[in-house]
Amino acid sequence: MKTFAYTAFTSEGRRRRGMVVAEDEAGASAEIAAMGLMPAEITARAGGGNGADGGGISTGRKGTGWRTRRLEHDMLAVFTRQMAVLLGAGLSADASLAAVQTAAAAPRIERLAAEARAGLMAGAPLSEALAQAGGGLPVWFAAALRAGEQSGDLDRVFSTLAEHLESSASDRAAIASALIYPAFVAGVAVLVCAVLMVTVAPEIVGMFESSGQELPALTQTVLAMTGFIENNLAALGALAAALAALALGFARVPALRRRRDRLLLRLPVTGSFLRMAAAAQYLRTLALVVASRLPLTEALRFSADVVDIEPLRAEADAAGEALSRGESVAGSLRRLGFLHPVAHQLIQAGESSARLAPMTERAAVLAESALRSRRKRLAALLEPLAMVVVGAVVLAIVLAVLLPIFDMQAMVGP
Numbered sequence: 001m002k003t004f005a006y007t008a009f010t011s012e013g014r015r016r017r018g019m020v021v022a023e024d025e026a027g028a029s030a031e032i033a034a035m036g037l038m039p040a041e042i043t044a045r046a047g048g049g050n051g052a053d054g055g056g057i058s059t060g061r062k063g064t065g066w067r068t069r070r071l072e073h074d075m076l077a078v079f080t081r082q083m084a085v086l087l088g089a090g091l092s093a094d095a096s097l098a099a100v101q102t103a104a105a106a107p108r109i110e111r112l113a114a115e116a117r118a119g120l121m122a123g124a125p126l127s128e129a130l131a132q133a134g135g136g137l138p139v140w141f142a143a144a145l146r147a148g149e150q151s152g153d154l155d156r157v158f159s160t161l162a163e164h165l166e167s168s169a170s171d172r173a174a175i176a177s178a179l180i181y182p183a184f185v186a187g188v189a190v191l192v193c194a195v196l197m198v199t200v201a202p203e204i205v206g207m208f209e210s211s212g213q214e215l216p217a218l219t220q221t222v223l224a225m226t227g228f229i230e231n232n233l234a235a236l237g238a239l240a241a242a243l244a245a246l247a248l249g250f251a252r253v254p255a256l257r258r259r260r261d262r263l264l265l266r267l268p269v270t271g272s273f274l275r276m277a278a279a280a281q282y283l284r285t286l287a288l289v290v291a292s293r294l295p296l297t298e299a300l301r302f303s304a305d306v307v308d309i310e311p312l313r314a315e316a317d318a319a320g321e322a323l324s325r326g327e328s329v330a331g332s333l334r335r336l337g338f339l340h341p342v343a344h345q346l347i348q349a350g351e352s353s354a355r356l357a358p359m360t361e362r363a364a365v366l367a368e369s370a371l372r373s374r375r376k377r378l379a380a381l382l383e384p385l386a387m388v389v390v391g392a393v394v395l396a397i398v399l400a401v402l403l404p405i406f407d408m409q410a411m412v413g414p
Helices: 025-034 073-088 093-103 107-121 126-131 139-151 154-211 217-231 233-252 254-266 268-291 296-305 310-324 329-333 341-352 356-412
Strands: 002-009 015-022 038-045
Touching: 002 025, 002 107, 015 025, 015 107, 025 038, 073 093, 073 107, 073 154, 093 107, 107 126, 126 139, 139 154, 139 268, 139 296, 154 217, 154 268, 154 356, 217 233, 217 356, 233 254, 254 268, 254 310, 268 296, 268 310, 268 356, 296 310, 296 329, 310 329, 329 341, 341 356
Parallel strands: none
Antiparallel strands: 002 015, 002 038
16 A cells, blocks of 8 residues: 545635545545545655564654654644544544544644555554654654554553643643743843944944043953854854754764763753653553553563663663563662652552552652653743843843943043
């Protein structure tokens, strides 16, 4: 099966665009005609319908190279919630993808559903079909779906993933909202200060030079910085472009990504957030798989797959190997330094009392609540901190303009 993008017209002459899954172009044309549309253009798309090609988890880049059509976080949350509702209603994976494709409000969601459906019809499991569909899905997303496929709780996994994505989207929106007002104030302040430095500052400098007086140290510093930016604008622009390319390289190249992860883990704030997010994802997947009564070795393997930060992933793999050697679950998970001590205690108590599944669920809820609380505190602190920084910069620039004026008044005063 292949995925075809089409442009067609209704009987009223309105143009419609979308995607269909068919064996060939003739089949695609027939499906479009069955929808009451007159096809005008049909194009086969790459990236979907290639079928399963063995084990492992794809990251969504197969067949698309460096131009992966990554699905935005909000769109992925919408798609995941739609799949959770449809699968929970008893629809098959194929029917659910078809319904999402038909009702998709965004072209990228429609494309993802169509290409995943093509892969599914070609024999690939849903997790692999979605990973190869070209949406650039996170590795942990596909890993969680694989765990759901093995356990038979795919609808529950989609629901859990949807809750996680919606919660993180809400937290990100709160952080972004906290930065809107400081960003607006900073923009206006920079504009006003730029006008002062361009119009007022040169006049003051000329008056001080003619009188033989020396400018205040703060004014000299600000003027030196302004002159440096003005004289090296092209070089600074090239540096910004190089830094952006380096950031992209860190995300694409595994060796660079490992170095980036190690650096971020050492930082006080980002390191804490990365560990808490990894703990929440790991424990949530572990709770789902354990509750599905799969072997514990499989549970730890699937849970390790959702951790996409290399140093933390190594700890998760070591825990799985320890369990395979005969250690207890609690003893194996002691190797995970990113788990909270209370989570270790809950899992140990669950293993001792033969209630591992509910206690792991409590540990997952604890980790998710802690991560959510930390994000809310960060959002509450960002706005005042940003305003303090902006105020300090504006104060320095305004003083750099006012101090020479005060000195001039002292020179011409009685």
